[in-house]
Amino acid sequence: MWASACEAERCACANAMNPSLESITRPDPNAPLLRVRDVVVRFGGIVALDHVSFDVPKQKIVGLIGPNGAGKTTLFNCLSRLYETTSGGIELDGLSILDLPAHAMAARGIGRTFQNLALFPSATVFENILIGCHTRKHGNLLADMLSLRRSRQVNRAAAAVANELIAYLRLGDVAHRKVAQLPFGTQKRVEFARALAMKPRLLLLDEPACGLNHEEVEGLAELIRGTQRDFDLTVLLVEHHMGLVMGISDWIVALNFGRRIAAGTPAQVQASPEVIAAYLGESK
Numbered sequence: 339m340w341a342s343a344c345e346a347e348r349c350a351c352a353n354a355m356n357p358s359l360e361s362i363t364r365p366d367p368n369a370p371l372l373r374v375r376d377v378v379v380r381f382g383g384i385v386a387l388d389h390v391s392f393d394v395p396k397q398k399i400v401g402l403i404g405p406n407g408a409g410k411t412t413l414f415n416c417l418s419r420l421y422e423t424t425s426g427g428i429e430l431d432g433l434s435i436l437d438l439p440a441h442a443m444a445a446r447g448i449g450r451t452f453q454n455l456a457l458f459p460s461a462t463v464f465e466n467i468l469i470g471c472h473t474r475k476h477g478n479l480l481a482d483m484l485s486l487r488r489s490r491q492v493n494r495a496a497a498a499v500a501n502e503l504i505a506y507l508r509l510g511d512v513a514h515r516k517v518a519q520l521p522f523g524t525q526k527r528v529e530f531a532r533a534l535a536m537k538p539r540l541l542l543l544d545e546p547a548c549g550l551n552h553e554e555v556e557g558l559a560e561l562i563r564g565t566q567r568d569f570d571l572t573v574l575l576v577e578h579h580m581g582l583v584m585g586i587s588d589w590i591v592a593l594n595f596g597r598r599i600a601a602g603t604p605a606q607v608q609a610s611p612e613v614i615a616a617y618l619g620e621s622k
């Protein structure tokens with residue numbers, strides 16, 4: 339929906355800094371958006387991720403599965419820069435993210451939802467989504483503060499994006515209600531909208547089906563597919579709900595005890611003896 343605008347904005351910034359950089363840094367359109375290479379994370383004696391490697395191709399939905407304690411959340415936390423890797427590399431569009439702080443990830447194009455919602459419960463739906471719009475902003479803050487006109491323009495643009503997302507996610511009826519007063523399924527849609535407000539290229543969804551009923555999970559599958567298409571998104575999805583993850587993913591990566599045990603299409607991964615053993619509790 340607006341990925342091309344983001345790309346143009348990014349190129350304009352790069353050219354303004356140094357025109358000669360454009361030819362050097364021009365992204366390969368066929369390269370994966372995300373590369374995870376040989377990532378190790380240790381917590382004392384626990385090896386949460388053990389030399390994990392995989393790619394997430396542009397504009398695909400990739401599911402990350404594995405039994406409890408497999409290392410899925412640890413990997414998400416590395417991608418959000420909430421955890422440090424012990425070793426290995428993570429690149430977004432060919433550039434390492436490992437030297438960036440967590441607060442820079444939205445501007446870099448990574449948006450995220452959380453397993454246990456991370457909304458502001460006493461703020462309204464509109465305000466929560468507006469926060470997402472401002473989270474991504476990476477212009478010249480001092481110049482904006484000094485210019486009332488510019489600041490008004492920025493706020494108007496953010497409000498327009500928030501209202502667009504409220505309409506897209508059919509949240510119009512509750513736009514000015516406090517999030518704490520809303521059912522859990524609706525709160526999940528608000529968190530989804532807030533993540534989209536950051537205009538991510540890579541959207542990380544952490545167990546979006548958790549706590550939803552059967553009907554809501556069906557709606558969620560349509561929402562993820564539709565959003566991926568309409569916003570040209572690349573999605574990495576951690577999910578225990580096998581019906582959802584197998585139904586919507588183009589590619590699946592399976593972890594167990596911190597190791598990658600399978601990667602392939604949903605059919606290939608479902609047939610993998612290592613995956614079957616891991617879910618039956620037979621794997622080491």
Ligand SMILES: Nc1ncnc2c1ncn2[C@@H]1O[C@H](COP(=O)(O)OP(=O)(O)OP(=O)(O)O)[C@@H](O)[C@H]1O
Pocket residue numbers: 381384385386404405406407408409410411412413
């Ligand atoms: N901050 C931490 N400190 C110590 N150990 C941790 C920490 N975070 C995760 N671990 C450990 O790392 C391993 C992987 O945990 P992680 O939460 O990543 O698994 P998961 O696949 O997300 O599990 P679940 O599906 O239950 O959420 C587990 O053994 C866990 O106890």
